[in-house]
Amino acid sequence: MNIRVLLILLFFTAGIWAQNEEILVSGLLVEAETGQPIPYATVVLNDTNANTTISGAITNDQGAFEIKTVQKDFYVEISFMGFKTIKLRDFKVKGREVDFGTIQLYQDSQTLDEVVVRGEVSKTEFKLDKRVFNVGKDLSSTGASALEVLNNVPSVNVNIEGEISLRGAGGVQILINGKPSVLADESSNALGTITADMIQSIEVITNPSAKYEASGTSGILNIILKKEEKQGWNGSVSLNTGIPDNHSIGFSLNRRTEKFNLFTQMGAGYRSLPRDNEAINRNLTNNEVIFSEGENFRNETFFNITLGTDYHLNKYNVFTLSGNFAYEIEDQPSETNFRFFEASNILVSRWMRDETTEATNPKWQYEFNWKKQFKNNEDHTFQLSALGSFFGKDQSSLFTDTTLEGENVDNNQRTATNFQQADFTFKADYTNPLTKEYTIETGAQYVINDVGNDFEVEDFIDGEYVINENLTNDFEWNQKVLGVYGTIAYENKIWGVKGGLRVENTDLETLLANTNEGNSRNFTNFFPSFHTSYTFSEKFSLQAGYSKRIFRPRLWDLNPFFNIRNNFNIRTGNPELQPEFTNSYELTSIYEIGKASMSSSLYHRYTTDVVERVSTFVDNVNFTTPENIGTNSSIGFETNGKYSPTKWLTFTGDFNFNYFVRKGAFEGQIFDFTGNQWSTRLGSKIGLPADIDLEFNGNYRSGFETVQGEQSGFAFLDIGMRKKILKGKIVANLGIRDVFASRIQERFVDQPTFETYNFGRRGRFFTFGLSYAFGKGEAMTYSGRRR
Structure with missing residues (x-):
């Protein structure tokens, strides 16, 4: 049983x-x-x-x-x-x-079409003290870099060398998620590693509040990266070539886990930047004239690597540590032909000046950032960051003059430059939304700039090189800026107001070590700001704002010793230069008309101690030096927009006009005059079958009157074509920059005793790139931008 x-x-x-x-x-x-x-x-x-x-x-x-x-x-x-x-x-x-x-x-x-319809077009929306350009499917799916996205933002332009301007002016601050970053620095090659699909939006701040550093008058571009992360391996490989020489290979790799985001980007390449130059120096007291024309090159072999990681300690704390190292080897050959005429057009001498320049440029950056979110509100944050950078240049030049006709004017020279620059930025920001309507912000920033430029010139005399004491010195520049700020804002769905105050102390010292000529300045300034906005409807809003800004002279504005490539047209700095101060007022509207979105602004800027480049004439040599000359009061109007009549065709455009009143005096000469300046840009994007996109961008910048003469206007056209292969895993790019080689710099100086003319042109550039993406990354272009 x-x-x-x-x-x-x-x-x-x-x-x-x-x-x-x-x-x-x-x-x-x-x-x-x-x-x-x-x-x-x-x-x-x-x-x-x-x-x-x-x-x-x-x-x-x-x-x-x-x-x-x-x-x-x-x-x-x-x-x-x-x-x-x-x-x-x-x-x-x-x-x-x-x-x-x-x-x-x-x-x-069908599903993809629905996604495209919802997020196809990048759009600009209005916030209390800024405009926000939301990156849509039309850009995020193209494999474009951050620089290409910026070039699609109204009021923003990126030129052939990657220099970014806002409303036609340089000096724009670039931020990543509201802070300085290795990836945001234009002097490195890293900005091109940010792809369009990583960008959520770009904030355009033309009249910054007291939260932001007071330097710079052009405004701020803040790149906001997406919060969601694609876990796993993502990467891209890029090959590029061009005429003139512009060859590079780039590789990016990204590994995301729940806790870590590890990223690296590296590349190498060679590029050549030719430039045509022409100058005329005319002495009106004795009718002597010197003509010079030539071509110079900046040939660079470069290497670059970026390493970094984001560590998500928990839901509320993220730490970022990253670094970038780049190394450039420069070769700068140039040839300039000179002709010297006496009165009655009699040729006295004709000679050629050759330059052979070699340089090595090491540079690196490193960044630490800690961002803490509080449990009660994701917008309740504290952020601490530190950013350091170094740039060095060890350069030697040999100038050989060869007489071709007439009197012997051989004047062989050589120069040596040892340049070092170290910059450090420490920043803390605290934001607290007290309620749904009220928000306070406070924080501090400390910036240290430490620069040394040891420049030596030697003349070849009686068979040997002898130091030219008049052109040789060791220039030291040390600047420390401490800023603290506070703002308070009220904003509901219809109306908002924001006020703030920033206080900055500047401690500046310059020293010419060889001659012991020093200049020390310490000053404290208050920078208030005020903004208000009102939303009339979903299609129409208004914003008014005021801020005070400062332009602190940069190294090359202060350093009196510079290049002697053309020793009859010498550009120098001015150690005595004072900062500019600008009071800026704006009234801006954003509105929609049918399929077009538009934004228009009326603005007024009043600037004191305006920095102008002034020419002086000694023995037929033109010296160009920055000086503080009076005031500039300008009133301007800007409008920009985007219009998409069909899914395959988009037009973008902007127009900027300003009328200015200049008042000032220099060395007994009165500079009181009025003038105007305007610029416009029109672009179109055409979607063709077989995943091909065509882009046309036309630009025009008018001439304008200067304190001593005038600056000529110019127009230029850029064309680009992009072909996506395998659903965008492979992207081919073909571009022609400055199709008609019409982008020029032309400056006239007309004075009682002399006249000068200066002309410069980069010329036409052809580029071709091929990029391949693996994982769930996007194909992108490695730019290798230069400092």
Whole structure:
């Protein structure tokens, strides 16, 4: 009896064990069109009879999945956004396993179309003290870099060398998530590593509040990166070439996990930047004239690497540590031809001046940032950051003069430059939304600039080189700026107001070490700001704002020793230069008219101690030096917009006009005059079949009167074409910058005793790039921008 019971129990237990035997379900998910793995797709096992969920999982970085189940009657359902959902019912269990092998998912065109319609067009919206350019599908899916996105923002322009201007003026501050960053510095090659799909929006701040550093009058561009992160491996490889020489290879890699975001970017290349120059120095007292014309090159071999990590300690604390190192090897050959005429157009001498320059430029940056969010509100934050950078230049030049006709004017020279610059920025910001309507901000910033430029000139006399004491010195520049600020804002859905005050103390010292000529300045300034806005409807809003700004002279404005490439046209700095102060007022509107979105501004700026470059004439040599000359009162109007009549055609444009009143005096000469200046830009983007996009950007900048003469206007056209292959995994770019070689710099000086003319032109550039993305990254272009 006991044996029978035992056998029955064993049989029953075996049956239960057999029923609970686990089955392993596995497979690999890929895109049908490209064969690329699909990570983070949803895989669900559903009960065949009850139509309920049994178990589920998501695919890993390589698109693979594994699920265990004890139930035999099930089917598999796989789904991922933008792809058609599939159900797998026809399979067999072999050896307690179901191996589906490689499973292909096809894109759902209807779903994709809906996504494109919702987020296709990048749009600008209005905030209390800024405009926000939201990056839409039209840019985020193109594989463009951050520089290309910036070039699509109204009022912003990026030129051929990657220099960024706002409303036609340079000196723009670039921030990443509201703070200085290795990735935001124009002097490194790192800004090109930010792709369009990483950018949520770009804040355009033309009249900054007291929260921001008071220096610079052009405004601020704040790049806001997306919070969501694509976990896994992402990367891109880029090859570029061009005429004149512009060859580079770049590689970026990004690894994201729940806690860490590890990123690196590296590249190398060679580029050549030619420039045509022409100058005329005319002495009106004795009718002597010196003509000079030539071509110079800046040839650079460069290497660059960026390393960094974001560490998410928890939901409320993120630490960032990153660094960038670059090394450049420069070669700057030039040839300038001179002709010297006496009165009655008599040729006295004709000679050629050759330059051979070699330089090495090491530079690096490092950054630490800690951002803390408080539990009560994600906008309640504290952020602490430190940014350091170094740039060095070890340069030697040899100038050889060869007489070709007439009197002997050979004047061989050589120069040596040892330049070092170290900058440090420490910043703390605290933001607290007290209620839904009231927000306070406070913080501090400390900036240290430490520069040394040891410049030596030697003349070849009687068979040997002798130091020219008049042109040789060691210039030291040390500047420390401490700023603290506070703002308070009230904003509801219709109306808002924000006021603030920033206090900055500047401690500046310059020293010419060889002659012991020093200049020390210490001053404290108050920089108030006020902004208000009113929303009349979803399609029309108004904003008014006021701020006070400062322009502190830069190193090259202060350093009296510079290049002697053309020793009849010498540009020098002025150690006695004082800062500019500007009071800025703006009234801005944003509105929509049909399919067009528009923004217009009326603005007034009043600037004191205006920095102007002034020419003086000694022995037929033109010396150009910055000086503080009087005041500038300008009234301007700017309008810009975007119009998309169809899905495949988009127009963008802006127009800026200002009327100015200049008052001032220099060395007994009165500079009181009025003038105007205007610029316009019109761009179009045309979507062609086969994933081809064409872009045309035309620009015009008018001439304007200066304190001693006038600056000529010019127009230029850029053309670009982009072809996406394999759904954007490969992107080919073809560009022509300055199609007609019409982008020139032309300056006339007309004075009672002399006249000068200076002309410069970079010329036409052709570029071609090919980029490949792997993982879920975007194909991008490695720019390798120069300092």
